[in-house]
Amino acid sequence: DGGITQSPKYLFRKEGQNVTLSCEQNLNHDAMYWYRQDPGQGLRLIYYSQIVNDFQKGDIAEGYSVSREKKESFPLTVTSAQKNPTAFYLCASSSQGVRDSPLHFGNGTRLTVT
């Protein structure tokens, strides 16, 4: 079955360490997205990529980095510069005509930094 796989489901890190969250999709979608979800807030866009080797900052990109070397993969690195990294991170994808097709989401990675 086609879908988006995020790993790991839970991730614990010490403050000051960089950590990379994995996102893989086999839907053959061109566009991929990273969102952050905090309690009581709507999802906020971190980065998005419309095509391989290209990506754009979203609304809260500071302290995060991404790469898009393959169509199927869009890993997110949470760096030590991110001041409040503890959150639920969601990866999503859509076909090229993103405004005409639904967003598909993975099951998320819950990151806890202490």
Next chain:
Amino acid sequence: KQEVTQIPAALSVPEGENLVLNCSFTDSAIYNLQWFRQDPGKGLTSLLLIQSSQREQTSGRLNASLDKSSGRSTLYIAASQPGDSATYLCAVIRGGGTYKYIFGTGTRLKVLA
């Protein structure tokens, strides 16, 4: 700046009741609107997508309507079941070249058996 509001934040209803969830947005210049369902600790599942030129979309017991001029959308759930218990979120995307969805904070629904 586009803002999306969902009221109420939480709702409990007895099984079998028909119910309406509300979504309001401040800028009517949207391209489409999506309704999602989120189960605890899970990702979002797209339920319905309404293009700006459409007034409503239906899928099974779900019906979503869109009134751009008033900045409102409603999600109607018929004959609610305990399995419908989840958080329901709406999101809008502007016209133009943007690829950014703006999400509401959701309505947490509990259907009591």
